[in-house]
Amino acid sequence: MSQTTQKVAIVTGAARGIGGATALRLAQDGYAVAALDLREASCVDTVATITEVGGRALAVGADVSDAEQVQTAVERVATELGAPSVLVNNAGITRDNLLFKMSEQDWDAVMGVHLRGAFLMSKACQSHMTAAGWGRIVNLSSTAALGNRGQVNYSAAKAGLQGFTKTLAIELGKFGVTANAIAPGFIATEMTAKTAERLGMSFDDFKASAAAKIPVARVGAPDDIANAVSFFASEAAGFVSGQVLYVAGGPRT
Structure with a gap:
Protein backbone atom coordinates (compact mmCIF):
# COMPACT_ATOMS: atom_id res chain seq x y z
CA MET A 1 0.00 0.00 0.00
CA SER A 2 1.07 3.60 -0.48
CA GLN A 3 1.69 5.88 2.47
CA THR A 4 -1.57 7.68 1.71
CA THR A 5 -3.73 4.52 1.88
CA GLN A 6 -2.00 2.31 4.46
CA LYS A 7 -3.28 2.62 8.02
CA VAL A 8 -0.68 3.35 10.69
CA ALA A 9 -0.41 1.75 14.14
CA ILE A 10 1.66 2.83 17.12
CA VAL A 11 2.67 0.17 19.64
CA THR A 12 4.31 1.33 22.85
CA GLY A 13 6.72 -0.92 24.72
CA ALA A 14 7.45 -2.54 21.35
CA ALA A 15 11.07 -3.53 21.90
CA ARG A 16 10.26 -7.10 22.93
CA GLY A 17 7.68 -9.40 24.49
CA ILE A 18 4.01 -8.59 24.00
CA GLY A 19 4.80 -5.27 22.33
CA GLY A 20 7.22 -6.80 19.85
CA ALA A 21 4.81 -9.60 18.95
CA THR A 22 1.96 -7.12 18.58
CA ALA A 23 3.97 -4.83 16.31
CA LEU A 24 4.80 -7.76 14.04
CA ARG A 25 1.21 -9.03 13.99
CA LEU A 26 -0.17 -5.62 13.05
CA ALA A 27 2.41 -5.34 10.29
CA GLN A 28 1.27 -8.74 9.01
CA ASP A 29 -2.29 -7.40 9.12
CA GLY A 30 -1.23 -4.64 6.72
CA TYR A 31 -0.46 -1.71 9.02
CA ALA A 32 2.60 0.47 8.88
CA VAL A 33 3.91 0.24 12.44
CA ALA A 34 5.69 2.69 14.71
CA ALA A 35 7.52 0.65 17.33
CA LEU A 36 7.93 2.95 20.31
CA ASP A 37 10.00 2.34 23.42
CA LEU A 38 12.03 4.34 25.90
CA ARG A 39 15.12 4.07 23.68
CA GLU A 40 14.81 4.09 19.91
CA ALA A 41 17.74 1.68 19.55
CA SER A 42 15.90 -0.99 21.53
CA CYS A 43 13.28 -1.24 18.77
CA VAL A 44 15.77 -1.86 15.96
CA ASP A 45 15.22 -5.63 16.06
CA THR A 46 11.43 -5.23 15.98
CA VAL A 47 11.66 -2.93 12.97
CA ALA A 48 14.11 -5.26 11.22
CA THR A 49 11.78 -8.22 11.70
CA ILE A 50 8.90 -6.26 10.18
CA THR A 51 10.88 -4.99 7.21
CA GLU A 52 12.23 -8.49 6.54
CA VAL A 53 8.67 -9.67 5.89
CA GLY A 54 7.95 -6.72 3.63
CA GLY A 55 6.34 -4.33 6.10
CA ARG A 56 6.90 -0.65 6.80
CA ALA A 57 8.08 0.24 10.28
CA LEU A 58 9.70 3.03 12.24
CA ALA A 59 11.61 2.87 15.53
CA VAL A 60 10.73 5.72 17.88
CA GLY A 61 12.24 6.57 21.25
CA ALA A 62 10.13 8.32 23.87
CA ASP A 63 9.26 8.27 27.55
CA VAL A 64 5.48 7.82 27.47
CA SER A 65 5.14 9.57 30.84
CA ASP A 66 6.67 12.78 29.40
CA ALA A 67 4.11 14.96 27.58
CA GLU A 68 6.62 16.77 25.39
CA GLN A 69 8.32 13.56 24.28
CA VAL A 70 4.97 11.95 23.51
CA GLN A 71 3.82 14.88 21.39
CA THR A 72 7.11 14.92 19.49
CA ALA A 73 6.96 11.17 18.92
CA VAL A 74 3.40 11.18 17.58
CA GLU A 75 4.15 14.12 15.30
CA ARG A 76 7.17 12.25 13.95
CA VAL A 77 5.07 9.16 13.25
CA ALA A 78 2.45 11.26 11.45
CA THR A 79 5.14 12.86 9.30
CA GLU A 80 7.23 9.78 8.48
CA LEU A 81 4.62 6.99 8.36
CA GLY A 82 1.24 8.73 8.32
CA ALA A 83 -1.44 9.75 10.80
CA PRO A 84 -1.93 7.04 13.44
CA SER A 85 -5.26 5.25 13.36
CA VAL A 86 -4.40 2.46 15.82
CA LEU A 87 -2.77 2.90 19.21
CA VAL A 88 -1.73 0.02 21.45
CA ASN A 89 -0.82 1.24 24.93
CA ASN A 90 1.42 -1.62 26.00
CA ALA A 91 4.37 0.12 27.70
CA GLY A 92 4.74 -1.02 31.27
CA ILE A 93 7.12 -1.55 34.15
CA THR A 94 6.99 -3.32 37.49
CA ARG A 95 8.31 -2.13 40.84
CA ASP A 96 6.95 -4.91 43.03
CA ASN A 97 6.91 -4.86 46.81
CA LEU A 98 4.58 -5.26 49.74
CA LEU A 99 2.70 -2.10 50.67
CA PHE A 100 4.69 -1.34 53.82
CA LYS A 101 7.98 -1.65 51.88
CA MET A 102 6.92 0.21 48.74
CA SER A 103 8.48 3.60 48.17
CA GLU A 104 6.60 6.60 46.81
CA GLN A 105 9.03 6.60 43.89
CA ASP A 106 8.08 3.03 42.94
CA TRP A 107 4.38 3.87 43.19
CA ASP A 108 4.80 6.99 41.03
CA ALA A 109 6.99 5.25 38.44
CA VAL A 110 4.43 2.53 37.77
CA MET A 111 1.53 4.98 37.65
CA GLY A 112 3.53 7.24 35.36
CA VAL A 113 4.24 4.64 32.70
CA HIS A 114 0.94 2.75 32.77
CA LEU A 115 -1.70 5.38 33.46
CA ARG A 116 -0.10 8.71 32.59
CA GLY A 117 1.52 7.09 29.57
CA ALA A 118 -1.76 5.73 28.24
CA PHE A 119 -3.43 9.09 28.88
CA LEU A 120 -0.76 11.10 27.07
CA MET A 121 -0.49 8.72 24.12
CA SER A 122 -4.27 8.51 23.70
CA LYS A 123 -4.65 12.27 23.93
CA ALA A 124 -1.95 12.82 21.32
CA CYS A 125 -3.36 10.22 18.90
CA GLN A 126 -7.08 10.84 19.24
CA SER A 127 -7.04 14.06 17.21
CA HIS A 128 -5.73 12.15 14.19
CA MET A 129 -8.33 9.41 14.68
CA THR A 130 -11.31 11.70 15.16
CA ALA A 131 -10.29 13.79 12.14
CA ALA A 132 -10.26 10.64 10.03
CA GLY A 133 -13.50 9.33 11.54
CA TRP A 134 -11.85 5.97 12.34
CA GLY A 135 -9.59 4.75 15.10
CA ARG A 136 -8.76 1.93 17.47
CA ILE A 137 -7.24 2.25 20.95
CA VAL A 138 -6.21 -0.94 22.73
CA ASN A 139 -4.95 -0.73 26.31
CA LEU A 140 -3.04 -3.52 28.02
CA SER A 141 -4.46 -4.21 31.46
CA SER A 142 -3.75 -7.41 33.42
CA THR A 143 -5.37 -10.05 35.57
CA ALA A 144 -3.48 -8.23 38.34
CA ALA A 145 -6.27 -5.65 38.14
CA LEU A 146 -8.23 -8.12 40.26
CA GLY A 147 -5.56 -7.93 42.96
CA ASN A 148 -2.13 -9.50 43.32
CA ARG A 149 0.03 -9.67 46.44
CA GLY A 150 3.12 -7.53 46.20
CA GLN A 151 1.81 -5.47 43.30
CA VAL A 152 -0.40 -2.80 44.83
CA ASN A 153 0.97 -0.19 42.41
CA TYR A 154 0.76 -2.41 39.32
CA SER A 155 -2.69 -3.74 40.26
CA ALA A 156 -4.04 -0.24 40.83
CA ALA A 157 -2.62 0.97 37.53
CA LYS A 158 -4.03 -1.97 35.57
CA ALA A 159 -7.45 -1.57 37.20
CA GLY A 160 -7.31 2.14 36.38
CA LEU A 161 -6.68 1.34 32.73
CA GLN A 162 -9.97 -0.55 32.60
CA GLY A 163 -11.93 2.49 33.77
CA PHE A 164 -9.88 4.68 31.44
CA THR A 165 -10.78 2.39 28.53
CA LYS A 166 -14.50 2.44 29.23
CA THR A 167 -14.53 6.22 29.44
CA LEU A 168 -12.59 6.58 26.18
CA ALA A 169 -15.18 4.35 24.53
CA ILE A 170 -17.98 6.63 25.72
CA GLU A 171 -16.25 9.85 24.69
CA LEU A 172 -14.80 8.79 21.34
CA GLY A 173 -17.38 6.37 19.98
CA LYS A 174 -19.36 9.01 18.06
CA PHE A 175 -16.18 9.88 16.16
CA GLY A 176 -15.68 6.33 14.89
CA VAL A 177 -13.05 5.46 17.49
CA THR A 178 -13.30 2.34 19.64
CA ALA A 179 -11.40 1.65 22.85
CA ASN A 180 -10.92 -1.78 24.38
CA ALA A 181 -8.62 -3.39 26.94
CA ILE A 182 -6.89 -6.74 27.10
CA ALA A 183 -6.05 -8.27 30.47
CA PRO A 184 -3.36 -10.92 30.01
CA GLY A 185 -2.87 -13.70 32.49
CA PHE A 186 0.53 -15.35 32.85
CA GLY A 220 0.50 -17.76 27.57
CA ALA A 221 2.82 -16.49 24.86
CA PRO A 222 3.13 -12.94 23.49
CA ASP A 223 1.40 -14.09 20.29
CA ASP A 224 -1.71 -14.95 22.31
CA ILE A 225 -2.07 -11.28 23.20
CA ALA A 226 -1.07 -10.07 19.73
CA ASN A 227 -3.91 -12.14 18.27
CA ALA A 228 -6.42 -10.41 20.53
CA VAL A 229 -5.03 -6.98 19.65
CA SER A 230 -5.35 -7.88 15.98
CA PHE A 231 -9.08 -8.42 16.40
CA PHE A 232 -9.71 -5.22 18.36
CA ALA A 233 -7.74 -3.25 15.75
CA SER A 234 -9.68 -4.68 12.84
CA GLU A 235 -12.65 -3.41 10.84
CA ALA A 236 -14.55 -6.44 12.14
CA ALA A 237 -14.44 -5.07 15.70
CA GLY A 238 -16.22 -1.83 14.90
CA PHE A 239 -19.21 -2.65 17.15
CA VAL A 240 -17.03 -3.74 20.07
CA SER A 241 -15.98 -0.95 22.42
CA GLY A 242 -15.42 -0.38 26.11
CA GLN A 243 -14.73 -4.07 26.70
CA VAL A 244 -12.12 -5.83 28.83
CA LEU A 245 -11.00 -9.19 27.43
CA TYR A 246 -9.23 -11.50 29.86
CA VAL A 247 -6.74 -13.56 27.86
CA ALA A 248 -5.71 -15.89 30.64
CA GLY A 249 -6.36 -19.48 29.59
CA GLY A 250 -9.55 -19.64 31.61
CA PRO A 251 -12.21 -17.52 33.32
CA ARG A 252 -11.27 -14.77 35.72
CA THR A 253 -13.71 -12.94 37.98
Missing part, protein backbone atom coordinates in the same frame (compact mmCIF):
# COMPACT_ATOMS: atom_id res chain seq x y z
CA ILE A 187 2.52 -14.57 29.70
CA ALA A 188 6.08 -15.87 29.38
CA THR A 189 8.15 -12.70 28.89
CA GLU A 190 11.24 -11.05 30.34
CA MET A 191 8.97 -9.31 32.85
CA THR A 192 7.58 -12.57 34.25
CA ALA A 193 11.10 -14.02 34.26
CA LYS A 194 12.14 -11.15 36.51
CA THR A 195 9.22 -11.91 38.82
CA ALA A 196 10.45 -15.50 39.12
CA GLU A 197 13.91 -14.21 39.97
CA ARG A 198 12.46 -11.92 42.62
CA LEU A 199 10.66 -14.89 44.17
CA GLY A 200 13.82 -17.00 44.12
CA MET A 201 12.44 -19.54 41.61
CA SER A 202 13.76 -20.80 38.30
CA PHE A 203 11.70 -19.53 35.38
CA ASP A 204 10.84 -23.09 34.30
CA ASP A 205 9.51 -23.92 37.76
CA PHE A 206 7.63 -20.63 37.87
CA LYS A 207 5.94 -21.36 34.53
CA ALA A 208 5.13 -24.93 35.52
CA SER A 209 3.55 -23.75 38.77
CA ALA A 210 1.45 -21.20 36.90
CA ALA A 211 0.40 -23.67 34.20
CA ALA A 212 -0.89 -26.09 36.83
CA LYS A 213 -3.49 -23.50 37.85
CA ILE A 214 -4.62 -22.56 34.32
CA PRO A 215 -7.54 -24.49 32.77
CA VAL A 216 -5.83 -24.85 29.36
CA ALA A 217 -2.77 -26.23 31.20
CA ARG A 218 -0.17 -23.90 29.74
CA VAL A 219 1.11 -20.38 30.20
